[in-house]
Amino acid sequence: MENLIVNNLFEFYKLVGTSSQFLNCTQQYCYVKAGNLSWPNIVFDLNEEQVNYQNLYDKIKANEISNKVFLLQNETIETQLLNHDFKLSSSIIGMYLDLDKATKPVNDFSTIYQVDNNTTATEFARIASKAFNYKILPSTIKPLVECQELKLFIGKHHDEYASCGMLLLDKRGISGLHMIGTLPKYRGFGLGKIMTNKLLFEAYENASQQAVLGASIAGERVYSKLGFIKQGDFKSYVV
Structure with missing residues (x-):
């Protein structure tokens, strides 16, 4: 795995x-x-x-x-x-979820919007930059809108776009959850969980057997509650 x-x-x-x-x-x-x-x-x-x-x-x-x-x-x-x-x-x-052992989320995501144009791609870059605290350029996100293997989403809280997430259907049919983030001022409202469930819903729509992701220590607790299982550690080294 x-x-x-x-x-x-x-x-x-x-x-x-x-x-x-x-x-x-x-x-x-x-x-x-x-x-x-x-x-x-x-x-x-x-x-x-x-x-x-x-x-x-x-x-x-x-x-x-x-x-x-x-x-x-x-x-x-x-x-x-x-x-x-x-x-x-x-x-x-590293974490994974066997989708045949989990319950498919109900398709009730009225606050989640698919990124399908330059304007929403720019919003994705803005949210992700603030959520992860590093620069993400709109010029990097905009070409991804055209990738058939990848779906990008942003979520609203009241009238402001406040969360983001991506789903990659890879060559092995595995759905990977990536770039799940929330604006700092809106953390604690469950927006990350809503986005995660939206991505899981899309993973089921992909007919994937497994969903996978990379989680922080804090994120591991959240994803464990959704049924994800820890499998492997990933390291970053710098000079």
């Missing part, structure tokens, strides 16, 4: 990078490096047998490639990164 989760995450980054034309892949790794110090900025899918860690370090120091290395927990790779002066910066928890 760990591989299903990591494959969905990597496919997500490749799709975002391809859509905005900043994906680069070598025999050693892939990376996406958006402009203006914005999201996404990440090295991923390391080839354990071929990666040259000193070269990777040097390229990051020279600002030639992205400054964050993201991977599924792997003692061999992590030891090499630490030996080459990388530092652990953050971690998330």
